[in-house]
Amino acid sequence: MKNRIKRVMIILSILAAxxxxxxxLVDHYVQRTGSSYIINPGEAPESDAILVLGAYVFPDGTVSFMLNDRLDQAYELYKQGKAGKIxxxxxxxxxxYDEVNTMKKHLIAKGITPKDVFMNHAGFSTYESIYRARDIFQVKKVIIVTQGYHLTRAVFIAREMGLEACGVASDLHDYGEVMTICKLRETAARNKDFFMAxxxxxxxxFLGEVIPVSGDGRATDDNLPK
Known part of the structure; x- marks a missing residue:
């Protein structure tokens, strides 16, 4: 009996290892693959759109520190002519709870015309955001903007989905201790999305009707997912 238990424990230990x-290995692979397409803002190619991935917005309608930096980086890329649409x-x-209208208002306040800002109201995850960018908004060539810890996974997913994607990091400030939690969660997320993508x-x-990013972003105003 003791020998049988010992064998079972050895097998379980081997499986756990x-x-x-x-x-x-998966975590390393996703990071290595995605990082090869992360570039400086000035090196970004002209693309169909700049994709800004969402983050927390406060009940009073203001964006969180990290989301503010993502939007500011996207705004700079837009001003440089890297893409005509965000x-x-x-x-x-x-x-x-509404991340996307808050993000659009933030960009409009900076001077971007409303027709150049499209909203994906059903971007419930990084995977879903990129899937819908491809299938609903007909994006083929994209610049993804988010913080570096998140960017390798986002670019990896996009490349797996057949998009010509690159990433520009929006680490414009020190985000403090919150980054420790974000990085730990990201390790698990990279494994999950490797198998998903x-x-x-x-x-x-949600999918829904096609809204090409080449058109008018006002077509997405108040377009709750159905």
Whole structure:
């Protein structure tokens, strides 16, 4: 009996070690692949759109520190003529919480014309944001903007989905201790999205009618997902 228990424990230990190795290998692969397409703002090619991935907005309608930096970086790329359209993508699955209209208002306040800002109201995750950018907004060539810890995964997903994607990091400030939590969560997210983007390829929560990013961004105003 003791020998049987010992064998079971050895097998479980081997399986746990193998799973840990796979976890770390996938994490490294996603980071290495995505990082090869991360560039400085001045090197960014002309693209169909600049994709800004959402983050927390406060109840009073102001953007969080990290989201503010993403929007500021996208604004600079827009001013440089890297893309004529900005696609803001985030959570607007309920009326009481709205990332995308807050993001659009922020950009309009900086002087961007409303027709150049598209809103993806159903960007509930990085994977869904990129899937909908491709299938709903017909984006083929994209500059993704978010903080560096998140950017390698986003670019990896986009390249796996067939987009000609590059990334520009928006680490414009020191975000303090929150980054420790973000980086730990990101390790698990890179593993999840590796299998989602490469093998499982599930459809997002919502799809809907096509709204080409080459058109007028006002077509997405108050367009809650259905």
């Amino acid at each position: 193998a799973a840990s190795c796979l976890f770390l 696609l803001v993508s985030g959570d607007h699955g309920r009326k009481s 490469r093998f499982l390829k599930p459809e997002p929560t």
